[in-house]
Amino acid sequence: MSGPMNGRWRTWVLVGLGAAVVVAAIYLPVLRRRVKTTAKIAQPSEEQARRELTQPAAQNPLDPVVKARMFWISSEDESSLAPLTVELALSSDPVLRAKQVLNTLLAGPVDSELRTLPADGVLLAFYLLPDGTAVADFSEALATSMPSGIQSEQLAVDSIARTLEANVPRVKRLKILIHGQELDTLAGHVDLTQIFVVDTKAPQRGSISLDLPAKVAPSSSSAPATAPPGGGLAKQPGR
């Protein structure tokens, strides 16, 4: 009795195993493709991940709507900037406020010809140090998509500085980083190793002061200058 039963069970087990192998052979390649596809979707680029983390907080409906002055290229003279008044709900917190106006600046005016910053540029982070030095960290697109030239690059920096000056009085100086790094130039011309003067009383808007401590103006342009809140920049005396 046990002999024929054992033989029948063995047969069934073998048939079952064979069927499992066939199903696995069919299903495994499909599964592998699905895993690969899912992995691609689940692995955003470093910059995408950073963008998600650093997106500005959603606008607070309680923020008062104010008239913000944005500096884009003048419609009458393409070599200069002109203020354009835009109604924006701006936070009273200077950092949030700065993020809101810079994101509006990046979004550009209705006439795209008058924009100063590349459309695909993103503000990744913004810090405001106690001495009034702001650190604005933009995505790589700000440098790579910027039209090369002294005039276009200077207008870009001026538009950031003057927009901050007009809307965020706490900002006195500005350091621009690209993807967390200090670049030599924006797109081959304008010097990003320096700190730009934003203060109203500054003699030159968008210009630099070279009278900087060594930590702020590193001698090697290749040295990255990350700017954590409360880092070395905050310790430097104001000018």
Place this chain on the structure above:
Amino acid sequence: MAVWGAPLGRRFGILPIVRISDGHFFSRVTPLSTAIALLVWAGSFSSGAKSQQPPPPAAQSPGAPISTPPYPTIAPPQPQRTGLNVVVLDPAHGGTDPGARGAQGIRESDLVLDLTFQVRRALEAQGYQVLQTRTGNENPSFDDRSALANAQRGAVFVTLHISSTGLPGTARVYTMPDSAAGVPTGRVLSWDRAQAPYVALSRKFGDAVQGLLAQRFKGSPNNAQSAVIRQLRTTGAPAIAVEICSVSVQDRVDLDRMMPGVADAIARGVASFRPSYVLPGEAGSQP
């Protein structure tokens, strides 16, 4: 006689190996060889101390050809005028960096090189010595370009650019802003701030060239503009950037037509600036 291993000898306190000029060595330690080795070694200290200094000038009469056969004879240097003598021209970009790019394959790096040769001819016709930071499709670093000017005495620096944007047919001169000005506190000038003592002179030079460009190219400003330009910051000489607008023209010919006028304006601007040129630190210097 030459001393081999003198640096090692100094470092580790061992005697150097002494070689006579005919190729023989002191291979055996004898009282005489030891004495000679000691004398030579002691001499190497003084020669080593002097090795950091440039060699003394050869005792030659001024203006005489520098010639030591069988080496080729080098022509005597021309007597230099005081003040501004050298113009360093910097065609921007180059190599893997084409700069601004426009329609029909217009590349800033190629155009500025052509412009540089035209400016060079105009300046040499006036008797200036002209140096170029590049003569072909290379891309020297910002510091290398500045270094060429910083090594000269009585030089001005002109970096040449063509923009991506702006009103076509115009030309602008840029200098570092006044906030970049400064007076060196000691005798050593920081490389990173090399332009600081020259900002006022650069502005004067820039205004001279911009005024001439404005006469030729309508729509150009009358005075030089301020811009924070990386190339100018490390240049220890009156330095300007000239930018022509722009690569957005439909045809390169439009830019080619501008070049002789730009070259002439720069050359005339250098000439008109020359009387104002006083090196910082010299009597009557402005900065």
